[in-house]
Amino acid sequence: MLPIEFVVTGKPISHQTKDRKRLQAWKETVRREAQSFWKGNAPLGEPLRVIITHYYDAPPGEESGVPDSDNIVKPVRDALNGVVYVDDYQITDFISRRRNLNASFRVKGMSTVLADGFCKGEEFLHIKVEAAPDPSDLD
Helix, strand or coil, X not given: CCCEEEEEECCCCCCCCCCHHHHHHHHHHHHXXXXXXXXXXXXXXXXXXXXXXXXXXXCXXXXXXXXCHHHHHHHHHHXXXXXXXXXXXXXXXXXXXEEECCCCCCXXXXXXXXXXXXXXXXXXXXXXXXXXXXXXXXX
């Protein structure tokens, strides 16, 4: 069952936005995408690692309009509650990244899900949920 990965096309909405309707609509978009890839499975109850990468579209050096990664992850984590996992307290390891689509990439072993995200030619989030690493295995 794990890992599960999917992409959500579009510019993510910050949890700090004053437009609560837009935020709720964004959460619902993420939730629908997760449900379509999770295919009706019951939410997981074990410790998890979540990796969210925001592939944004901005001219190099002009990234002031790109939301901070820490502001876009909360709505995504909330949207996955009750769908992929019971509650986000299960996330023991979390990685959040930002990558400019206008940069060069060297990707080894790209998944078809991530490749599909790039092929759409738009800003997107790549979300991956996997089993948490062994906590006794310190980095």
